[in-house]
Amino acid sequence: MAERTANEPRPFKVVIVGAGRIGIALALQLREAPEFELLLADPTEPGRRRARPLALPFAEADPAHAADLDRVLAEADAVIAALPSPATPMVAAAARRRGCHYLDLGDDGAALEAVRNEAHAASGCFVAQCGISPGLVSGLVLDLAARCEGKPDIEVRIGGLPQAPSGRLGYGLIWDVDATLREYTRASLALIDGREAELAPLSQVSPLSLEGRDYEVFVSGTIPATLRRRLAGTIGNLTSHTIRYPGHADQMAFLLDELKLRERVYLLRNLFLNALPEIADDRLLISITATPRGAASGDGADFLREVEPLTIDGVSIGAMRRTAASHVAAVLDLLRLGLIGKPGLLAQEDIPLALLRDNRFLAWFFGAAAEAARPIAVGAPR
Numbered sequence: 001m002a003e004r005t006a007n008e009p010r011p012f013k014v015v016i017v018g019a020g021r022i023g024i025a026l027a028l029q030l031r032e033a034p035e036f037e038l039l040l041a042d043p044t045e046p047g048r049r050r051a052r053p054l055a056l057p058f059a060e061a062d063p064a065h066a067a068d069l070d071r072v073l074a075e076a077d078a079v080i081a082a083l084p085s086p087a088t089p090m091v092a093a094a095a096r097r098r099g100c101h102y103l104d105l106g107d108d109g110a111a112l113e114a115v116r117n118e119a120h121a122a123s124g125c126f127v128a129q130c131g132i133s134p135g136l137v138s139g140l141v142l143d144l145a146a147r148c149e150g151k152p153d154i155e156v157r158i159g160g161l162p163q164a165p166s167g168r169l170g171y172g173l174i175w176d177v178d179a180t181l182r183e184y185t186r187a188s189l190a191l192i193d194g195r196e197a198e199l200a201p202l203s204q205v206s207p208l209s210l211e212g213r214d215y216e217v218f219v220s221g222t223i224p225a226t227l228r229r230r231l232a233g234t235i236g237n238l239t240s241h242t243i244r245y246p247g248h249a250d251q252m253a254f255l256l257d258e259l260k261l262r263e264r265v266y267l268l269r270n271l272f273l274n275a276l277p278e279i280a281d282d283r284l285l286i287s288i289t290a291t292p293r294g295a296a297s298g299d300g301a302d303f304l305r306e307v308e309p310l311t312i313d314g315v316s317i318g319a320m321r322r323t324a325a326s327h328v329a330a331v332l333d334l335l336r337l338g339l340i341g342k343p344g345l346l347a348q349e350d351i352p353l354a355l356l357r358d359n360r361f362l363a364w365f366f367g368a369a370a371e372a373a374r375p376i377a378v379g380a381p382r
Helices: 021-031 045-054 066-072 085-098 110-120 132-146 177-185 225-231 248-258 265-275 319-337 353-358
Strands: 012-017 036-041 078-081 101-104 125-127 152-161 188-192 195-199 206-210 213-219 238-244 283-292 301-307 310-312 315-317 376-378
Touching: 012 021, 012 066, 012 319, 021 036, 021 045, 021 310, 021 315, 021 319, 036 066, 066 085, 078 085, 078 319, 085 101, 085 110, 101 110, 101 319, 110 125, 125 319, 132 152, 132 225, 132 283, 132 301, 132 319, 132 353, 152 213, 177 248, 177 265, 188 225, 206 283, 213 248, 225 238, 248 265, 283 319, 301 319, 315 319, 319 353
Parallel strands: 012 036, 012 078, 078 101, 101 125, 152 238
Antiparallel strands: 152 283, 188 195, 188 238, 206 213, 206 376, 213 238, 283 301, 310 315
């Protein structure tokens, strides 16, 4: 980091709670910007081992201990909970106590409600659900909806994949296993005919062709509640789908239903952790289409992006973590600049997409190639 003169403002102090792969990815990105001062906080030896060779500032702090969090958040401007969703409320409570901004990469559920409750009494800005989906996808959906007349149907398709299919599942350990299994076993919350609806996970399996490669898509994941409320009644359908290599859904149906692991998800979790390969060089595919009802073929708007891994300081940052960390860094930068940041909860769709598109941390994602001018072939569900 470059040395500062006495006239320069103090750096924006950021504490990242959690020195896992996403926490490290974010720290490496922020270290490139001298306006930030960062600290990694983690109670584990694996976290220390990840931070030490990279010379990243590190403090032992257990997010389950309020005193630990209060200590590392002293004089912090912002804290990021780079932790599994169930652990985020503890960090949110500390952010409320210390009066700093709060960000996380959580998903919908009980933890999000707890974070929202903390935000009601917060003097800082609370930005939950950063990352890809939920996160960046909200602004992309709003942008596409605004480009279409009438009430379009919008399909969100996202997938983190190995570079090539691996095993019968064609998959590996790329993101949080618990989050993946939640998406595969919980109802997908969507809008159907402009109204709230629940769709069965792993349903509506369809072939998908993107740039000459074959995939499949199926219902999985959830459209964030704030985005559903924003668009209810103004669009037709808004659904969430996962992209995988062909055959994945059938294999998952075998495991969940025929082997009855749906009732024993903890067993499936252990199987995944012990049997699936660790994928460090994943590919991220994002395909979002907005089609006005009754429109002629070719009408509508779409967004297509494929992201590859990145190497920073000799560390390979997978595509999903690269994109999620870039989104968090961009939101932090907007908070630092005062372009967003009113006290309380800030929904992702309330962050103007133009600000994210122009931000130095995320501008790479919005290259000319991101605007999909290429054909997207989707087959009928089976």
